[in-house]
Amino acid sequence: MPTLTIDGREITVDPGTTVIQAAEELGIYIPRYCWHPGLKIAGNCRICQVEVVNPKLKFPCTIACNLMCGDGMVIETDSDEAKKARADVMEFLLINHPLDCPICDQAGECTLQEFSYEYGHDKSRFTEEKVHKSKRVQFSDQVSFDGERCILCTRCVRFCRDVVGNEELCLVERGDHEEIAVANGGGLTNPYSMNVIDLCPVGALTSSDFRFKSRVWFLEETPSACTSCARNCAVDIGTRWDKVMRLKPRENEHVNKWWMCDEGRLNYHYVNAADRLGYAYVQQGGKLVRTSVDDAVAMAHELIGKLPAEKLYGLISARLTNEEIFLAKRYLDQVAGAAGVGFLPRIGEGDDFLISADRNPNARGAGLIGVSAAKGLAADIKAGKVKGLVIFGDSFDHDEELMGALADLDFLVVMDYRLSETAKQADVILPGVTFAEKEGSITNIDGWVSKLNPALPPPAEARRNLDLLAGLLGRAGQDVPDTAEGVFRLLAETVSAFTDISYGEIFAASRQVATDAVVKAD
Amino acid sequence: MAYKLVERPDLTLAERLYLPAVMKGLSLTLKYFFKRKKFTREYPEEPTTVPEGYRGLPALVTDDEGRTKCVACSMCEWVCPPEAIRIIPGSLEEGNPVEKGPKEFTLDTLRCIFCGLCEEACPEEAIFLTDQYEFCGESREEMIFTMDKLLEIGGTRIKGVKKWKKESDAGFHNKGPIR
Numbered sequence: 001m002p003t004l005t006i007d008g009r010e011i012t013v014d015p016g017t018t019v020i021q022a023a024e025e026l027g028i029y030i031p032r033y034c035w036h037p038g039l040k041i042a043g044n045c046r047i048c049q050v051e052v053v054n055p056k057l058k059f060p061c062t063i064a065c066n067l068m069c070g071d072g073m074v075i076e077t078d079s080d081e082a083k084k085a086r087a088d089v090m091e092f093l094l095i096n097h098p099l100d101c102p103i104c105d106q107a108g109e110c111t112l113q114e115f116s117y118e119y120g121h122d123k124s125r126f127t128e129e130k131v132h133k134s135k136r137v138q139f140s141d142q143v144s145f146d147g148e149r150c151i152l153c154t155r156c157v158r159f160c161r162d163v164v165g166n167e168e169l170c171l172v173e174r175g176d177h178e179e180i181a182v183a184n185g186g187g188l189t190n191p192y193s194m195n196v197i198d199l200c201p202v203g204a205l206t207s208s209d210f211r212f213k214s215r216v217w218f219l220e221e222t223p224s225a226c227t228s229c230a231r232n233c234a235v236d237i238g239t240r241w242d243k244v245m246r247l248k249p250r251e252n253e254h255v256n257k258w259w260m261c262d263e264g265r266l267n268y269h270y271v272n273a274a275d276r277l278g279y280a281y282v283q284q285g286g287k288l289v290r291t292s293v294d295d296a297v298a299m300a301h302e303l304i305g306k307l308p309a310e311k312l313y314g315l316i317s318a319r320l321t322n323e324e325i326f327l328a329k330r331y332l333d334q335v336a337g338a339a340g341v342g343f344l345p346r347i348g349e350g351d352d353f354l355i356s357a358d359r360n361p362n363a364r365g366a367g368l369i370g371v372s373a374a375k376g377l378a379a380d381i382k383a384g385k386v387k388g389l390v391i392f393g394d395s396f397d398h399d400e401e402l403m404g405a406l407a408d409l410d411f412l413v414v415m416d417y418r419l420s421e422t423a424k425q426a427d428v429i430l431p432g433v434t435f436a437e438k439e440g441s442i443t444n445i446d447g448w449v450s451k452l453n454p455a456l457p458p459p460a461e462a463r464r465n466l467d468l469l470a471g472l473l474g475r476a477g478q479d480v481p482d483t484a485e486g487v488f489r490l491l492a493e494t495v496s497a498f499t500d501i502s503y504g505e506i507f508a509a510s511r512q513v514a515t516d517a518v519v520k521a522d
Numbered sequence: 523m524a525y526k527l528v529e530r531p532d533l534t535l536a537e538r539l540y541l542p543a544v545m546k547g548l549s550l551t552l553k554y555f556f557k558r559k560k561f562t563r564e565y566p567e568e569p570t571t572v573p574e575g576y577r578g579l580p581a582l583v584t585d586d587e588g589r590t591k592c593v594a595c596s597m598c599e600w601v602c603p604p605e606a607i608r609i610i611p612g613s614l615e616e617g618n619p620v621e622k623g624p625k626e627f628t629l630d631t632l633r634c635i636f637c638g639l640c641e642e643a644c645p646e647e648a649i650f651l652t653d654q655y656e657f658c659g660e661s662r663e664e665m666i667f668t669m670d671k672l673l674e675i676g677g678t679r680i681k682g683v684k685k686w687k688k689e690s691d692a693g694f695h696n697k698g699p700i701r
């Protein structure tokens with residue numbers, strides 16, 4: 001086990017550790033473009049220069065990303081020699097770099113800008129004409145490429161080759177005409193292609209979806225999780241003007257490492273869509289009439305109470321949080337005494353990397369709380385076994401069988417974030433929220449519990465789902481907490497799988513702390 | 523306690539009468555009324571000229587080819603202390619030497635404090651504080667100036683940064699700072 005000294009601090013590391021990793025462990029940040037913890041070492045950008053203190057060396061600087069730690073090594077990361085070497089590297093990197101910052105989407109989170117500011121020169125000595133390369137190339141519908149901004153770090157190439165396992169991107173030409181291109185004239189088609197946008201340290205690869213929407217420094221970023229499949233990749237929700245502008249993966253070693261899939265990344269437009277429910281509605285003479293949320297809650301409770309309990313069924317979406325599912329089930333079981341509860345299963349195509357075939361983000365959590373997939377609901381309605389249906393947070397607009405069965409119901413109560421076709425059939429509609437407007441926890445396919453955080457306020461008169469559920473329970477005289485924290489405590493007391501998880505573990509840390517207690521308990 | 527006692531001066535009879543002083547003042551007024559040149563102006567019939575460097579209404583300018591110089595970088599929006607500027611950037615069509623430009627650019631003249639920071643922050647020399655000091659309206663909405671209006675006020679400025687000129691074009695020098 002080699003012991004070395006970095007900036008005067010000693011550290012013992014496993015054999016095979018590189019200097020940049022050892023420094024990282026000490027909390028010392030060495031600048032980097034081509035190195036990334038999730039990719040193989042390339043060592044081509046040369047910016048991670050450090051000084052190896054050894055009087056025998058004529059040139060003491062070398063790159064830290066491929067330098068293996070040796071016993072007794074003495075490294076200086078911030079010495080004059082190291083800084084001078086970085087300044088020289090910066091000068092080379094900027095020779096052909098265009099002055100695009102004012103219109104470059106990367107500006108503000110561009111390490112070329114940052115390191116240039118920190119280590120670079122303030123004047124260019126290059127008076128010749130810059131090399132021009134391709135600009136505005138669409139590698140795919142989602143990824144735009146600007147060859148002039150590229151610093152040829154090959155992160156994108158290595159991601160496609162080593163992480164996804166297809167060689168869609170490659171280097172073409174040579175010397176200062178070298179460029180990144182899509183191999184064999186194909187496209188960048190892999191389902192994880194947009195990760196190259198985050199990986200690209202400069203603005204050479206940018207998102208077409210986010211293109212020119214907002215400068216990044218205007219965005220407010222809220223740590224949360226993706227709810228498009230059962231993986232629950234950690235994300236940052238970028239918002240501005242009360243709209244979601246983008247989703248970006250956030251590092252989480254247990255769930256998604258540094259990555260997320262394109263489908264999940266782009267699946268946020270419904271939050272900003274025009275069909276969002278801002279008000280409560282009740283059906284009156286074949287028309288939906290707007291009413292106050294409190295009245296709608298009272299009416300829903302009354303309707304549910306009138307029906308014999310054995311004719312009542314509750315659909316609790318597995319897209320809801322653990323807390324919401326818990327309260328919804330408590331209401332249906334203890335207050336309404338529903339004959340059955342279940343969730344709508346959603347199955348898509350999965351792979352062995354991130355995308356899970358289960359497209360319900362919280363099916364695992366629902367299962368642990370005691371809600372399983374609904375079976376034969378349409379048939380039960382048709383047969384008259386189910387006369388009243390309560391749907392918490394879901395819709396089935398494209399399920400013709402279920403949509404057709406709705407006419408046979410005595411009543412339908414829907415709580416959802418949008419005015420779906422399903423909701424339009426309802427007698428009472430309660431306006432809820434999407435993942436971007438609520439706090440709560442979800443349990444992924446492997447049992448890791450992640451936290452959702454509210455990035456936006458609920459639209460108009462809409463309420464957080466927890467408020468609506470607590471309101472329903474309150475009608476029945478049950479006093480339950482309406483904060484996610486409070487409900488989680490209640491949940492942990494009641495459902496054994498969650499007992500070992502402390503609120504603080506998932507809720508306090510800004511970086512998601514996951515726990516495998518659920519896995520053990522299962 | 524530190525204080526100073528001030529003696530009341532002994533006034534003469536003339537001073538106590540006040541009238542001579544009033545007469546003196548009035549005669550001075552009368553003298554200026556007939557003799558000296560006027561310092562006031564018959565505004566608004568007679569408009570005023572403002573000195574060089576006056577900080578009036580900020581406006582957008584076009585280059586010699588009539589193109590909006592603004593590239594919607596939002597630097598002015600970011601720096602503006604009262605948040606008077608709001609920009610919705612857009613992508614310009616293929617073939618245009620400029621990739622990005624403002625789709626919407628509004629300036630709330632009621633919020634603007636004429637500090638000039640937008641002009642200072644602009645990397646493209648696309649926004650300037652003009653000598654305009656006359657602008658009014660009947661509603662708040664009217665006082666939020668749109669891009670077209672701002673461009674009309676700003677007019678054309680030939681000199682200054684012309685980033686989108688090709689390096690091969692005559693007279694192009696790439697000797698600026700690298701960041």
Ligand code: SF4
Nearest residue numbers: 150151153154156200
């Ligand atoms: S496009 Fe970006 S990630 Fe790819 S080589 Fe160029 S700078 Fe690196």
Ligand code: SF4
Nearest residue numbers: 226229232233261264
């Ligand atoms: S893999 Fe699943 S959880 Fe991850 S980003 Fe894609 S849809 Fe979202």
Ligand code: SF4
Nearest residue numbers: 602634635637638640
């Ligand atoms: S002059 Fe000052 S207040 Fe007015 S728009 Fe410019 S930056 Fe904003």
Ligand code: SF4
Nearest residue numbers: 592593595596598644
């Ligand atoms: S700073 Fe200049 S170029 Fe940038 S948005 Fe404002 S006016 Fe346009």
